[in-house]
Amino acid sequence: xxxxxxxxxxxxxxxxxxxxxxxxxxxxxxxxxxxxxxxxxxxxxxxxxxxxxxxxxxxxxxxxxxxxxxxxxxxxxxxxxxxxxxxxxxxxxxxxxxxxxxxxxxxxxxxxxxxxxxxxxxxxxxxxxxxxxxxxxxxxxxxxxxxxxxxxxxxxxxxxxxxxxxxxxxxxxxxxxxxxxxxxxxxxxxxxxxxxxxxxxxxxxxxxxxxxxxxxxxxxxxxxxxxxxxxxxxxxxxxxxxxxxxxxxxxxxxxxxxxxxxxxxxxxxxxxxxxxxxxxxxxxxxxxxxxxxxxxxxxxxxxxxxxxxxxxxxxxxxxxxxxxxxxxxxxxxxxxxxxxxxxxxxxxxxxxxxxxxxxxxxxxxxxxxxxxxxxxxxxxxxxxxxxxxxxxxxxxxxxxxxxxxxxxxxxxxxxxxxxxxxxxxxxxxxxxxxxxxxxxxxxxxxxxxxxxxxxxxxxxxxxxxxxxxxxxxxxxxxxxxxxxxxxxxxxxxxxxxxxxxxxxxxxxxxx
Numbered sequence: 001x002x003x004x005x006x007x008x009x010x011x012x013x014x015x016x017x018x019x020x021x022x023x024x025x026x027x028x029x030x031x032x033x034x035x036x037x038x039x040x041x042x043x044x045x046x047x048x049x050x051x052x053x054x055x056x057x058x059x060x061x062x063x064x065x066x067x068x069x070x071x072x073x074x075x076x077x078x079x080x081x082x083x084x085x086x087x088x089x090x091x092x093x094x095x096x097x098x099x100x101x102x103x104x105x106x107x108x109x110x111x112x113x114x115x116x117x118x119x120x121x122x123x124x125x126x127x128x129x130x131x132x133x134x135x136x137x138x139x140x141x142x143x144x145x146x147x148x149x150x151x152x153x154x155x156x157x158x159x160x161x162x163x164x165x166x167x168x169x170x171x172x173x174x175x176x177x178x179x180x181x182x183x184x185x186x187x188x189x190x191x192x193x194x195x196x197x198x199x200x201x202x203x204x205x206x207x208x209x210x211x212x213x214x215x216x217x218x219x220x221x222x223x224x225x226x227x228x229x230x231x232x233x234x235x236x237x238x239x240x241x242x243x244x245x246x247x248x249x250x251x252x253x254x255x256x257x258x259x260x261x262x263x264x265x266x267x268x269x270x271x272x273x274x275x276x277x278x279x280x281x282x283x284x285x286x287x288x289x290x291x292x293x294x295x296x297x298x299x300x301x302x303x304x305x306x307x308x309x310x311x312x313x314x315x316x317x318x319x320x321x322x323x324x325x326x327x328x329x330x331x332x333x334x335x336x337x338x339x340x341x342x343x344x345x346x347x348x349x350x351x352x353x354x355x356x357x358x359x360x361x362x363x364x365x366x367x368x369x370x371x372x373x374x375x376x377x378x379x380x381x382x383x384x385x386x387x388x389x390x391x392x393x394x395x396x397x398x399x400x401x402x403x404x405x406x407x408x409x410x411x412x413x414x415x416x417x418x419x420x421x422x423x424x425x426x427x428x429x430x431x432x433x434x435x436x437x438x439x440x441x442x443x444x445x446x447x448x449x450x451x452x453x454x455x456x457x458x459x460x461x462x463x464x465x466x467x468x469x470x471x472x473x474x475x476x477x478x479x480x481x482x483x484x485x486x487x488x489x490x491x492x493x494x495x496x497x498x499x500x501x502x503x504x505x506x507x508x509x510x511x
Contacts, residue, residue: 005202023133026266029051050270122147134258135255137167138391166207172199174199175197203216204217214239279325392410
């Protein structure tokens with residue numbers, strides 16, 4: 001008998017229970033509201049820990065990632081048309097400028113659609129989930145708003161390479177909100193259903209190895225809502241369910257987050273802050289000591305008004321001090337500072353940030369990209385392929401931009417691609433700066449130099465493509481021919497201008 005989606009979900013859900021419990025602990029150190037413990041509701045306070053440094057670290061890194069991945073001032077991708085596609089369009093009478101204008105228009109419209117969806121808030125939450133728990137599921141429907149699901153809402157299966165072969169998403173809906181046909185089928189199974197009952201909804205996304213496509217079926221408890229004619233069929237590129245991980249170990253279904261990598265430091269920081277709080281509570285106490293064998297009467301001393309006198313000896317009375325505790329407090333403060341410094345470096349809190357300004361320069365965004373890529377060990381570039389690229393394709397689908405095969409493909413313009421282009425641009429600039437110095441050399445010295453060899457040396461050492469830097473022999477010959485034609489034309493024009501007055505005079509005399 002074939003297992004139902006509910007049975008498969010329950011079986012896979014058992015394997016992730018320990019992972020979920022561990023991630024709840026990571027959330028308590030950082031942002032408890034992102035992944036609260038199961039059973040919490042809106043009346044419960046979610047601040048479990050005594051320190052807030054973890055929340056500050058995750059918020060900082062997620063905002064920095066958001067700036068780097070989705071720069072608000074420009075598109076995060078461009079559309080690139082294959083040369084054979086452009087040639088085909090040109091044969092059909094469509095010039096390159098028209099095609100380029102259409103592609104750029106689609107890019108701008110996609111970014112506008114992202115703004116219309118209000119994507120920045122759910123995307124930031126998604127990045128926070130990845131940092132803390134290492135997993136998140138983005139639902140990008142054809143119509144409607146974006147949805148971000150935590151690992152508590154779904155189960156997932158991958159092959160050894162990490163390719164997703166199955167996702168089962170669990171949601172719920174009130175019985176009264178279901179269609180009449182579905183209600184009747186559920187009542188036939190369980191006549192005791194009430195209108196306010198929560199019905200579990202399962203969305204089963206399964207990879208079909210024969211068709212190389214995903215099929216999507218939906219179920220209300222054990223009632224199948226879709227059949228072969230109403231099921232969803234998607235390619236890898238068009239699937240609206242995008243499972244994301246921060247870091248994935250080969251052969252595992254669930255990813256690991258950045259907080260897990262630094263769990264020891266977060267645990268130590270939390271323990272030290274808790275101990276510091278307890279010591280502060282003791283140090284805040286003010287208590288006096290009275291020698292029980294002394295002459296001072298404690299009751300009389302307490303009853304004496306401020307500024308009045310009572311009998312007693314000064315040596316009988318003293319204040320309780322905590323010198324050793326104060327030393328321990330200083331040691332703990334030093335320990336906490338060391339942990340915060342280490343975590344600050346891991347979460348890029350010590351790196352230069354982006355100005356809070358209306359217009360942020362492209363160079364500042366490139367600096368953010370470089371910090372992210374160097375510090376996060378390739379996670380930034382991986383997110384460009386697993387997060388940005390699917391979003392770009394789904395945005396194009398949402399605005400009904402038709403892509404003919406793979407002739408027009410979105411190219412992500414952040415991550416290593418952006419850094420590579422930035423490096424090429426730096427090479428251009430450095431080469432031109434070095435080459436401009438030759439203009440300041442004395443003409444006598446220049447006459448003794450092999451300028452072309454020097455330029456080749458400068459281009460090579462600035463990592464500048466020689467084919468781009470210098471003209472080919474054919475181009476040089478063409479330029480010389482063009483210059484000679486221009487000089488000949490200039491001579492002909494000069495002769496004609498000199499001859500025109502004589503011709504006019506001769507015509508006047510003839511008349």
